[in-house]
Amino acid sequence: MAGVDSEAANLAGPAADVEAWSWRKVAAKQGRSWHLSEVEDDDEHHPVTVLGVWARMIAEDYELDCPNLSNLSACAAFLERNLHRIANDENQDFRLMRDEIRRCRSHLESVLHDSLTPERGAPCPTCKDRGQFVRLQREFPHWCDDPDCAQQFHFTTDEADIWACPANREHWWTAAGYAEYLDERMGA
Template sequence: MSSCRFAGRDQPRIVPGRHTEECPSINPLTLAAEPYECTGCQPCTADHCRVCGVEHAVQTCPECLDETREALTGIVRACEVLPEEAEHRGQDSEAMNLLGPAADPDARRHVEASYLGGRLPEGWIEANHGRDCPLLAKKGEPGYGDPCTGCAGDELHPLTVLGGWASVYREAFEHDDTGVVTVADEREYLDRNLMRASAWPHVPFEDFARDVRRCRDHIEAVIHSGEQIDRGAPCFRCGSSLERVWGEREEDDGWRCPKCGDFRSPEDYRRNVAQQHLAHSDRLTLKEIEQAYSIPGGTLRRWAAEQRREVGGVMKTYPARLRHVSRVNGRKVYRVADVLALRDGTKAEKMTG
């Protein structure tokens, strides 16, 4: 456990109870007009972990090293669940994106070199990386000469993260490239060389550890490694959102209200949702209107059909009294208010007639 404490993002860590010579609390020449109490202001001169910046370590503390190793293992375990999640979420889901191929980091570096050599049009970096990309920095500006790490893309694909960093460390350690990049192989290589990488001063291990943690957290968020809650329609008793529950047997599956505890089987849930749809929807098909408001189907179809009448020996066509407003899955949908107005108007005509 580190004995120093945090003093500010732009300040070095300080040692509690230790003071500099200029501290007003101990130097009588700089005593303040009012009593001044200092709990410590002497900067800590010990080496700190390059990842957490808290623990005393020459390069990387054991805790951060273990956490990075666990994050590498977590990526592989999370990737094993991605096929099932992609099948559930569909081909346009983030799970399918993470399961698919990733861009080649070497190819991206070749494209960046082409841009710097003038072989790509001006503005390509701004459009594909962002205005803060180090490739746009001029000589003397912060970031000049630094490589691009995918600033605008914010790459969290496991193949990009593990494959990119494995390529960096293979080049640093002069190891041969394996050719085909897989998550399992790149994780095995990084895990095998993790101790050496954590002490290697020429590659920012803190950036590697950060990217690995972010990649793992992103995949776990995609696959919902915590409790996954499927929310349904409002409870038919209290109005709270129903939640999908899975029992030990198929007949125990269904929907339960977390507030009142009301349980609905899948069949009851579908039937109740259909009833609520009929009771509250302002647009329905003719068949649904017949079920909800007990209006004969023949009457509805007559209202919705064009009227043909013979006038002066000539057949004329008159527009339908009830017109559809849209189509849903190929079926005509009508306003419930229009139907009720026709019904009430017909009743009024019969009463006055």
């Protein structure tokens, strides 16, 4: 699904006030009227929900002023300021916090198609001729801002990308060569 109803738009948009939703859920569970609509589940992948819940819990545990829970930057800054304390406190479940934040980040990266997962392409034609089915993987050139780095690449296009075979490093194609291979494969 694309557009304003997509998962990317949901993650980019504002989140509900976590505390207000919590009180509404309590009222609903107690059978009291709180709103005409049904209780909705929190979006467990929304960064404001994940960081907001952890910020609220940490603030309560250490009796600290709670940040604005609907502000992602405030929650992230609060957690970052207290990270050393959380990580060294045996009464805190640091691993659980780490895992939930990691899942949230992974979900964001998959929605935005910006993950570190290798981009896979067509089968390696050389391996395919030998009866093996191995998909080529896109590799990007090294790029950095370090003025002393001798390996700098400053490409703004995909001209320096290569498509390499993970089974045999001698099988690789430039971006242009890979595009030609795809055209031939598709019969264009």
